[in-house]
Amino acid sequence: MDRYERINALHRILKSARYPVTVPRLQEELGCSRATVYRDLAFLRDALMAPVVGDGEAGFRYESGDAGRFELPGLWLNSEELHALLAAQQLLARTGGGVLSSALAPLHQRIEGLLAEHAGGKRWPVERVRVIPHRTRRTDEHAFRTAASAVLERKRLAFEYRARSTDEKTRRIVSPQRITHYRDNWYLDAWDHEREALRSFSVDRIGNARVLEEEALDIGDDQLDQHLSSSYGIFSGEPKGWATIVFSPKASRWVADEHWHSMQQGRWLPDGRYELKVPYGTSRELLMDVLHYGSDAEIIEPKSLREQARSLLSLALSQYDRD
Template sequence: MTKSERFGIIERILHSRRGVSFIELRQRLEVSRATLHRDLRDLKERMQVPIVCDRDTGLYRIDSSVERYELPGVWFSAGEIHALLSMQQLLAAFDAGGLLAEHVGPLRQRLLGMLESASDSADDIARRIRILSAAARHYAPQHFQHIASALMERRRLNIQYVARSNGTGSEREISPQRLTHYRDNWYLDAWCHLRDELRSFAVDSIKTVKAIDAVAQEIPEAELDAALGAGYGIFAGKVQAWAKLRFTPERARWVAAEHWHPAQECWFEESGSYVLRIPYADHRELMMDILKYGADCEVLEPPELRTHVVAQLAMAVKKYGNAVVSPSSVSDGDSENTDGARRLSR
C-alpha cells in the first residue's frame, strides 16, 4: 500500500467516525507504529488536516471547531508531485505575464508540502528546467484577464486594435471564441462584428479592452477550425493551395521529426531527401519557414509559391551586392556531435 493510499484511508475513516484509536488505525493500515505516526504528522502538518488526539479517550478525530478545511481530491506519490512541480515550472515560464500566478501559487505551495524529500526543492526544479522564448511579444496582462473573463462568461468585447501590417487602428466589437498560444505569442479567435466574419487577433496588438453587456455570438467549433485552422500557421482562411517541399538529406532528419500541419503528407525519397506536402491559405508565414532552411529546402509546387520564394531570395542576394562566397566558407549549420547531442562551448 502506498503512502497516498494510506492518506486516503485515514481521511475516510476519520470522516466517518467520531473517534478512532491508534491501534485500530494500525490494524486497518497494517503498518508499524512509526509509519502511522509519520502519516498522521504529515496529514496534520503538510496537508493542514485538523487532526487531533483526544487526551481523555486517546482517540483521533477531525477537529470540529475548524469551520472549513479542504483535502486534496487526489493523492499523489512523490514522483507524481515532482512531475507536477516540473509542469508548474514550465507554466511559470509559459505564463510570462504572471496571469495564472495567483491561482497556481497556492497549489504549488501545497505540492511543496507534500514532498517527502528536501533534496528535491522547488529551487532545484527551477534550476534544472529552462524555457527559451525566441520571439515572444509583450502584451498587457490586464487585457489578457479581461479577454479570458469574457471568454468564460460568453460576453462581447469592444477593442481598439492596431494592425501590425500597416499600423492602422480600428475600433471593433467582437465575440471572443478561444485563445490560442502559437509560437510564444497569444492570439484571440473571435467573431468580428465590424467585418462580419471570423478573425484572429494578436493579443499584443490589442490596445484597449472593454467588456460589453451583450451575449457573445457563439460559433460552432467545426466552423472555427474550418475557417481558422485549415491553413498553415496563424493565417486564417480556407485552403487555397498545397505546397510541396523537398529537403536535403542533411536536413531531412530534423524536418521529418517536426509536425508542420495536421493534414501534412510526407515521405523519404531514395536519395535520402525528404518531401513534405502541406496545405496553406496564405503564403507569408509558410515562406518564412521555407527561407530559414536556405539552400536545404526547395519549393517543388505550386509555381506561385516557388516564384515568391525565388523573388525573396533574389532581393536578399541583391542586398549583399557583389560579395563572393566560396563553397568552403559556407557552414552546413550542423552543430551536433555524432551522437546527436548539441555542442556546448565552455
C-alpha cells in the same frame, strides 16, 4: 481523480492487499470505468515496472515478495506533462508582484508539492530543467485581461487593432471565441461582426479594449476547428491548397521528426531528401518557416507560393548588394 492520483491510489490498494482485488472493487475505489482500470493496470505494470499479476476474473495484486519492496519511481511524467508542469511553474514565478501572485500562490505550492511527491518527498532541482521563451512579444496586460475576460464572460469585445503587416489601425467589434497561446504569444480567435468572418488577432496588437454588454455570438467547435485548424499555422483560415517542400538531406534529419500540421504528409526521397506536404490558407507564416531553412529548403508547389519565396529571397539578397 486524475491519472496521477489514480495511479497512486491503485498502487496503495495493491500494495496493501493480501488477496487479489477485483476489477469492480477497483472501479468503485478509483471512481472510473472498467476500461480505465485496465489501462491504469497496464501502465503500472508495463511503464512503471510494477509487479502486477492476476486477471480480470480472479482480480489483481502485487506478486508475493515484491509488494513490500516496490515503490513508484521518482518521476514518471512524460515529456508533455513535464513541460506543462514546469512551464506553469515558471510562468507563475514570472508573474512577479502583480495581482495574480497571491491568487496563484496555492497553485504554485501545489505544483511544487506534486514534484516533491514524484521525488519521494525530496525537492526536485527544477532549476535544472529550463523552459525558454522564444520570440515572446511584449503584451499590454490590460488588453490581455480584457480579451480573456470577454472570452470567459461570453461578451462582445471592442478594440483598436494595428495590423502588423500594414501597420494600419482599424476599429473592431468581435465575438471572442477562444484565447490561444501559440509559439509563446497570445492570440484571440473571434468572429468579426463587420467582416462576418472568423479572424485571429495578435493580443499584443490590440489597444483600447473594452467589454461590451452584448452577448457574444457563439460559433460551434466544429466550425472553429475547421476554420482555425484546417490549414497551416495561426493564420490558418480555409486552406487554399497544399504546399510541397523538399528539404536537403542535412535538414531532413530535423524536418522528418517535426510536427508542422495534423494533416501533413511526408516521405523520404531516394536521394536522401525529405518531401513535406502541408495545407495552407495564408502563406505568410509558412513562408517564414520554410525560409528559416535557407538553402536547405525548396518550395516545389504551388507555383504561386514558389514565386513568393523567390521574390522574398531576391529582396533579401538585394540588401547585401548595396555598397
